[in-house]
Amino acid sequence: MGIIIDVLITAAYVRLRTLLSVDRITLICLESSFILPSPAPLGSLLVQFKQFHLLSSCKLVSLYFLFIMDCELDAYFDLAVKITKTGGQLIRDRIWKTKSVKTKASESDLVTETDHEIEALFIDDITKAYPNHKFIGEETTASGKEVTLTDDPTWIIDPVDGTLNFVHGYPNACISVALVVNKTLEIGIIYNPVCEMLFTARKGRGAFLNGAPIKVSKTKELSRSLITIEFGTKKSKEESDIVMQNINILRPLTQGIRCIGSAALNMAMVALGGSDAYFEYGIHAWDYAAGTLLIQEAGGVVIDPAGGPIDLFSCRMLCASTPTLAQEISKLIKQHYPTRDL
Numbered sequence: 001m002g003i004i005i006d007v008l009i010t011a012a013y014v015r016l017r018t019l020l021s022v023d024r025i026t027l028i029c030l031e032s033s034f035i036l037p038s039p040a041p042l043g044s045l046l047v048q049f050k051q052f053h054l055l056s057s058c059k060l061v062s063l064y065f066l067f068i069m070d071c072e073l074d075a076y077f078d079l080a081v082k083i084t085k086t087g088g089q090l091i092r093d094r095i096w097k098t099k100s101v102k103t104k105a106s107e108s109d110l111v112t113e114t115d116h117e118i119e120a121l122f123i124d125d126i127t128k129a130y131p132n133h134k135f136i137g138e139e140t141t142a143s144g145k146e147v148t149l150t151d152d153p154t155w156i157i158d159p160v161d162g163t164l165n166f167v168h169g170y171p172n173a174c175i176s177v178a179l180v181v182n183k184t185l186e187i188g189i190i191y192n193p194v195c196e197m198l199f200t201a202r203k204g205r206g207a208f209l210n211g212a213p214i215k216v217s218k219t220k221e222l223s224r225s226l227i228t229i230e231f232g233t234k235k236s237k238e239e240s241d242i243v244m245q246n247i248n249i250l251r252p253l254t255q256g257i258r259c260i261g262s263a264a265l266n267m268a269m270v271a272l273g274g275s276d277a278y279f280e281y282g283i284h285a286w287d288y289a290a291g292t293l294l295i296q297e298a299g300g301v302v303i304d305p306a307g308g309p310i311d312l313f314s315c316r317m318l319c320a321s322t323p324t325l326a327q328e329i330s331k332l333i334k335q336h337y338p339t340r341d342l
């Protein structure tokens with residue numbers, strides 16, 4: 001009986017969601033005045049939802065929280081897109097100008113003042129609006145901040161993905177930002193401002209390029225696929241050998257292999273149907289969190305390269321247009337297990 005009520009409530013919710021765009025605020029006010037004495041503060045409700053949903057015997061209260069969550073996520077998304085565009089302007093203005101460049105873990109692992117500036121932009125503006133939100137940023141992590149993930153809304157940010165490209169003026173550089181709430185990916189944004197390509201995804205609402213829906217390709221056969229691979233920023237013999245061995249394994253079996261120098265853009269290409277698969281070892285959550293949601297929402301698959309479920313902190317990722325292709329590649333490639341981030 002409980003399940004039937006849940007199904008009915010969910011169906012009603014999905015139906016009502018279409019009304020939300022017409023008069024969302026009125027519906028929420030109505031809900032809140034019937035169920036709660038006064039509309040609760042929006043910011044705190046999202047993190048409390050899980051608890052309320054489990055405890056509450058009144059499904060209407062759950063429904064109320066779903067409405068609120070939706071509105072909250074809309075506001076987070078709008079703010080993130082706004083900051084992404086502001087940051088994108090910096091990349092566009094500076095890509096062919098001289099930069100101040102520092103190295104991190106290797107001669108290929110670079111950071112510029114633009115990486116720092118854009119990451120600070122996200123952290124400052126989001127904190128001002130939502131003080132309880134947390135961050136996992138590439139550059140703050142590189143400066144020693146520990147990676148931790150709680151149930152709180154957490155933004156996973158790569159301020160410039162493809163920094164080496166950006167430094168050289170090779171226009172495959174982007175901002176990649178994702179939002180995780182209750183350890184679930186809710187928002188994914190990848191923006192290449194030089195090519196003016198803004199990829200966006202919201203959980204359950206599809207994937208888009210500059211506002212138009214996108215879908216992965218239907219490719220199932222390796223022999224018909226275009227695959228991307230990255231060399232990564234680590235240059236140890238072991239890591240270099242794995243990359244070369246996997247290129248040698250896949251090259252004869254596919255139509256072609258590309259390397260574009262940005263993990264997030266590789267994933268955006270799979271979501272767009274421009275390529276069919278991509279995998280990499282040694283990447284981090286900020287490289288693949290946004291791309292994971294984008295591909296899932298575009299109908300594709302993102303898994304651990306050994307075939308299991310994706311883990312945002314294992315530093316390993318394989319994505320493909322179809323499960324068949326993903327599993328075939330997974331069985332063929334040499335595996336490598338870098339140190340986890342968490």
Ligand code: LIP
Pocket residue numbers: 109110138158160161162163164230231232233260261262263264280282283284287
């Ligand atoms: C880099 C990626 C690159 C990948 C590296 C690294 P960064 O990110 O974009 O494609 O191979 O592993 O993650 O350092 O430019 O943000």
